[in-house]
Amino acid sequence: MEELKVTPWEVSGELNEASYSKLVKKFGVELITSKLLERIEKIAKGKLHPFLSKKIFFAHRDLNLILDDYENGKSFYLYTGRGPSGKMHIGHLLPFTFTKWLQDTFDVHLLIQITDDEKYLIKSTRTKKEIEHVAEENILDILSLGFDPKKTHIIKDYDNAKELYYYATDVAKHTTMSTIKAVFGVTDSDNIGKVFFPSMQIVPSFLLSAISGKNLRCLIPYAIDQDPYFRISRDVLPKLGYYKPSSIISKFLPALQGNSGKMSSSVEESAIFLDDSEQTVKKKLMKYAFSGGRDTLEEQRKYGANPDIDFSFNVYSFIENDERKVQSVYDDYKSGKLLSGEMKALAADSINLFLNQLRQNREKVKNHLSEYMFNPNDFVGHRM
Ligand code: TYM
Numbered sequence: 001m002e003e004l005k006v007t008p009w010e011v012s013g014e015l016n017e018a019s020y021s022k023l024v025k026k027f028g029v030e031l032i033t034s035k036l037l038e039r040i041e042k043i044a045k046g047k048l049h050p051f052l053s054k055k056i057f058f059a060h061r062d063l064n065l066i067l068d069d070y071e072n073g074k075s076f077y078l079y080t081g082r083g084p085s086g087k088m089h090i091g092h093l094l095p096f097t098f099t100k101w102l103q104d105t106f107d108v109h110l111l112i113q114i115t116d117d118e119k120y121l122i123k124s125t126r127t128k129k130e131i132e133h134v135a136e137e138n139i140l141d142i143l144s145l146g147f148d149p150k151k152t153h154i155i156k157d158y159d160n161a162k163e164l165y166y167y168a169t170d171v172a173k174h175t176t177m178s179t180i181k182a183v184f185g186v187t188d189s190d191n192i193g194k195v196f197f198p199s200m201q202i203v204p205s206f207l208l209s210a211i212s213g214k215n216l217r218c219l220i221p222y223a224i225d226q227d228p229y230f231r232i233s234r235d236v237l238p239k240l241g242y243y244k245p246s247s248i249i250s251k252f253l254p255a256l257q258g259n260s261g262k263m264s265s266s267v268e269e270s271a272i273f274l275d276d277s278e279q280t281v282k283k284k285l286m287k288y289a290f291s292g293g294r295d296t297l298e299e300q301r302k303y304g305a306n307p308d309i310d311f312s313f314n315v316y317s318f319i320e321n322d323e324r325k326v327q328s329v330y331d332d333y334k335s336g337k338l339l340s341g342e343m344k345a346l347a348a349d350s351i352n353l354f355l356n357q358l359r360q361n362r363e364k365v366k367n368h369l370s371e372y373m374f375n376p377n378d379f380v381g382h383r384m
Pocket of ligand 1: 008079080081082083084085091092094095115118201221223224225250251252253254262263264
């Protein structure tokens with residue numbers, strides 16, 4: 001079996017519960033306990049996000065410190081990001097959807113970093129111009145989720161190089177080559193941009209503290225492949241006089257074919273892309289989606305399906321907000337009342353509805369892009 005490898009630049013090997021447990025140990029993160037969930041639920045006035053209750057967001061670092069401070073009236077900010085490597089798929093929306101919920105629940109500022117430089121330096125054959133185009137498209141996709149323009153700030157690495165580079169040199173000064181080699185697997189034949197780039201992704205985890213002159217906590221949502229950056233961030237930030245950043249970490253949305261790999265842009269048939277047509281979504285689900293159903297219609301009617309491992313049911317449950325509807329589909333599918341093909345059709349309809357809504361939002365956001373762009377002056381002098 002292929003060896004499990006999870007780095008920001010490569011994810012391979014089988015992804016199942018056992019591999020996530022291995023990663024938790026290897027990366028030294030903690031599982032989100034029911035006690036932490038109770039605290040979040042209380043702040044969210046009884047409405048826990050399904051990604052938390054379903055343990056899609058399953059691990060963390062120092063989330064308790066964020067909650068301690070928040071309960072004592074001290075705010076924090078959120079930070080997440082996207083590397084504009086190409087079209088976005090629905091898996092990429094997992095952290096952003098959840099981040100929006102966190103922003104709405106805690107009413108806090110959010111930095112979204114677009115690492116166009118990363119995508120130029122690492123694993124890409126695209127020109128800078130092409131990457132800039134992808135970045136613009138990705139930004140619209142992200143903003144179509146409905147982030148609050150007053151509290152959401154997009155940082156594009158090339159455009160905001162002045163602020164980022166200034167502080168990245170502080171990170172670089174406190175990070176050794178052996179750390180970068182050990183954490184990212186950088187080798188002698190890699191370009192030197194790969195060695196420096198992690199400093200750029202670490203900066204937003206203290207940027208608002210640095211600019212405002214006020215030590216602020218930062219909570220970073222991401223899928224577990226991004227963890228290596230923030231492990232280094234936790235070593236470096238105290239040396240610069242800032243809090244270690246906190247993280248809230250998710251599993252991957254699996255490939256359509258099941259749980260052997262993550263949904264990935266580089267494998268067309270593993271993913272549902274945000275610009276897939278209604279027909280393509282239907283076709284992909286019918287042809288590729290891993291089913292928890294039985295082999296024959298008779299068996300399905302008699303024994304029912306296993307919705308928990310069924311791709312279509314899982315995606316349906318992420319998108320559908322009405323918990324009662326989700327439960328009733330779960331029960332029908334499990335009891336054999338609903339067949340696999342019907343489950344796939346239901347999921348395709350709800351994905352298409354969701355994507356159509358995003359497309360409409362995207363058009364509206366186009367005229368407001370400038371409102372979302374990071375401006376350091378907004379944060380100078382404690383204005384948070
Ligand atoms: P990128 O563009 O590879 O991924 C963007 C975000 O999506 C997560 N992700 C997934 N989540 C669920 N299921 C999947 N199949 C899946 N594939 C990717 C990633 O973990 C990430 O959270 N270098 C980063 C950009 C970045 C960033 C950050 C990400 C800059 N600063 C801070 C998170 C937090 C990147 O290339 O992400």
